[in-house]
Amino acid sequence: MKKLFSKLLVALLTLPLMAIASEDVKLDKAEVDTRNFESLQRGAKLFVNYCLNCHSAAYMRYNRLQDIGLTEQQIKDNFLFSKEAKVGDLMKVSMTAPDGKNWLGAPPPDLTVIARSRGADWLYTYLRGFYRDDTRPTGWNNTVFDKVGMPHALYELQGDQVLEVKKGEHGHEEKTLKLIKAGTLTSLKDGKPDTREYDQLVGDLVNYLVFMGEPSRNTRETIGYIVLLFLILVMVPLTYALKSEYWKDVH
Numbered sequence: 001m002k003k004l005f006s007k008l009l010v011a012l013l014t015l016p017l018m019a020i021a022s023e024d025v026k027l028d029k030a031e032v033d034t035r036n037f038e039s040l041q042r043g044a045k046l047f048v049n050y051c052l053n054c055h056s057a058a059y060m061r062y063n064r065l066q067d068i069g070l071t072e073q074q075i076k077d078n079f080l081f082s083k084e085a086k087v088g089d090l091m092k093v094s095m096t097a098p099d100g101k102n103w104l105g106a107p108p109p110d111l112t113v114i115a116r117s118r119g120a121d122w123l124y125t126y127l128r129g130f131y132r133d134d135t136r137p138t139g140w141n142n143t144v145f146d147k148v149g150m151p152h153a154l155y156e157l158q159g160d161q162v163l164e165v166k167k168g169e170h171g172h173e174e175k176t177l178k179l180i181k182a183g184t185l186t187s188l189k190d191g192k193p194d195t196r197e198y199d200q201l202v203g204d205l206v207n208y209l210v211f212m213g214e215p216s217r218n219t220r221e222t223i224g225y226i227v228l229l230f231l232i233l234v235m236v237p238l239t240y241a242l243k244s245e246y247w248k249d250v251h
């Protein structure tokens, strides 16, 4: 009985480790800075132009873009595509979930809080991880989302990648992506891929997705600093003065 119990305990304790080990794709690190308004504005523009056709961000209003330094007029001119649209509108999409399921095999999920559920690094790797795969209905597959229903929305910018699988030393499969055709933001000089510009823009997009998941993040952080400063500058001297007052007759 005791043996069984200890075995069970070991299994339970190592469960989280196994979950980590089964994730065999390494995620690339995204640089997130929600105070970099230029980056956020580039990301927002890319998002509205390339993602909002299929995905919605139904908990986000366009006028919240004022939080990243855009004026109402700029939002009207650059982010709203129809005359009837207003800056107070939500980022909704005309495609319905059943349409999405019929056309793409899966409904495109709402992206308002996607950065909170997937994490910035996963998104950064996902949006750079599309590769050509003729066995898929869309012609695309993805390193971190196998058999994904989404076609590569940014392929004009990134170009075409293929997946190369090599047998590693310990029989472990090593997967690498290889750029075979340059896009408008990548280049292939003498067979050497340069993807810095594309990676940068995807970084901006991920930055925006993080911002959208929690638009008040900057305010929350600022309030946190103010509270800490208050404690240090006001409360510490006050407490000290109080202590001195209490003990002054004892000495």
Ligand code: HEC
Binding pocket: 047, 050, 051, 052, 053, 054, 055, 100, 104, 105, 106, 107, 108, 109, 111, 114, 118, 123, 126, 127, 147, 148, 149, 150, 151, 153, 154
């Ligand atoms: C042609 C329509 C289409 C476009 C354009 C598109 N997507 Fe998608 N996307 C989908 C579909 C469909 C899925 C669901 C895939 C599945 O479940 O297999 C999806 C899934 C995703 C997911 C994974 C969600 C999850 O956690 O399951 C993310 C993240 C995502 N899209 C981000 C984006 C971003 C960012 C853009 C803009 C650069 C974009 N998509 C453009 C159709 C699209």
